[in-house]
Amino acid sequence: MENLTLKICFHNVGDYSQNCKSIIANTVQYILYIYKEQLCMYSIDMIWCEYIWLDHDNNYRSKTRILNSENGVFNIDNVPIWNYDGSSTQQAHGEDSEIYIKPVHMVRDPFRRDRDSWLVLCDTWLPNDNPHPDNTRFVAMKIFSQKQVVEAKPWFGLEQEFFIRKSTKGYPLGMDAKLYQKSQQETIQGQYYCGVGKGNCHGRVLMDEAVVNMVDSGLSINGLNFEVAPGQAEFQIMNEGIVAADELHLARYILIRTAEKLDLSIDMHPKPFKLNLNGSGCHTNYSTKYMRQDGGFTVIKEAIQKLEKTHAEHIAIYGKYNEMRLSGKWETADINTFSSGVADRGASIRIPRFTDRDKKGYLEDRRPSSNMDPYLVTAKIAETTIL
Structure with missing residues (x-):
């Protein structure tokens, strides 16, 4: 990308002196440097989490949450509990639709390889902190x-x-x-x-x-x-x-x-x-x-x-x-x-x-x-x- 940008710039310079070409090249390099610095500043602490859970029919549902990493250490204990609309997954009524999803296992996200990204498997819970009836992981953990x-x-x-x-x-x-x-x-x-x-x-x-x-x-x-x-x-x-x-x-x-x-x-x-x-x-x-x-x-x-x-x-x-x-x-x-x-x-x-x-x-x-x-x-x- 950088070489292509420089090539385009030199092509447009025409018969300018070598000194002018050098100034333009340095300017392009500086712009690229600033761009990279800004990109890092906005993304270095951002962690992409794809929350995954099972609906009533055992089909997979997922949605993305972008988190900020405060201390650089990220594991399953750092992933916050989230929620979703259970009325759209046959797991709740519309007037009381929130189902909580608690992270239980996470692996690297192979679909977003250019980001600090994770697949986060969750089980499902009711707002009263009881497991949802569809939560068979809770049943298995008892064994x-x-x-x-x-x-x-x-x-x-x-x-x-x-x-x-x-x-x-x-x-x-x-x-x-x-x-x-x-x-x-x-x-x-x-x-x-x-x-x-x-x-x-x-x-x-x-x-x-x-x-x-x-x-x-x-x-x-x-x-x-x-x-x-x-x-x-x-x-x-x-x-x-x-x-x-x-x-x-x-x-x-x-x-x-x-x-x-x-x-x-x-x-x-x-x-x-x-x-x-x-x-x-x-x-x-x-x-x-x-x-x-x-x-x-x-x-x-x-x-x-x-x-x-x-x-x-x-x-x-x-x-x-x-x-x-x-x-x-x-x-x-x-x-x-x-x-x-x-x-x-x-x-x-x-x-x-x-x-x-x-x-x-x-x-x-x-x-x-x-x-x-x-x-x-x-x-x-x-x-x-x-x-």
Whole structure:
């Protein structure tokens, strides 16, 4: 920019003397210096916070607040409580519409890289300081804050599956009307799983950009891959306790925002198409420190027995429309029947071969749907297996 400005100035100088050119160059440099100084003066202490919360239907809402940093130290404790119009999110009446949002987790904002900017995940509270009925994080914290759970150090690896659509009601990427009709009669999936190349992979630009954004924000992303059905993909995220649920929400938000930029839509319905296609889940890999240490296989088997006894309780909170997905077909178990097995992707609980071989490790709960509430799911698993 500076070189271009100087070039323009010299071009207009014509045959002026070298001394005159030098004066003009110095003047331009001084103007640029003042501009930069003014820019710094107005922006150095400004922190951009994108407050993020869930509405009544578990859709993400967000708005920006620009704060002044007084001491240069900024963390979750410095972010003020804010509020929003709950009557516009189906969470309050117009005559008493304010819902408070309290910051609970923050990461770098990958969408405003030229600013000191943060994504701030919040939970929702009523003005009387009671949690809003939609605040499931408050429910989960009751479990994760218990001494037995804290000492068990529960890890959750969450595999978020979804479809990428050209519009909110359009076909998934890689599918047209002809392929849609064909898939009503026969299976047209398989070639897309971890596919490479034109015709086999759809949405790589989105996935690469979204995961780069997640990593750059500081989230604990483990990877990504394309799934069995056309236009279907997943990313994986892992962390301990309630942080895993917090980070999944932030990762979902980043994915949706990245898709928005590319004029694409993310569909997390567990079975959005009545076709011969896999649905979308959020397989939940789980372990405690007792499962991960020598002799842990006994603890894993005990946990599976506990999960079997509470199967109906888990299914009740494992996601809306999950009955459409858990059909006993398309790599799922029947919703009404609990099962487990080594390397069995048609079971409720899969025991990885490495876990079976090493006699320690983790289990995979394949029942949660793609639209599941991570607070409810992770807390329920911890409650069932630890408490």
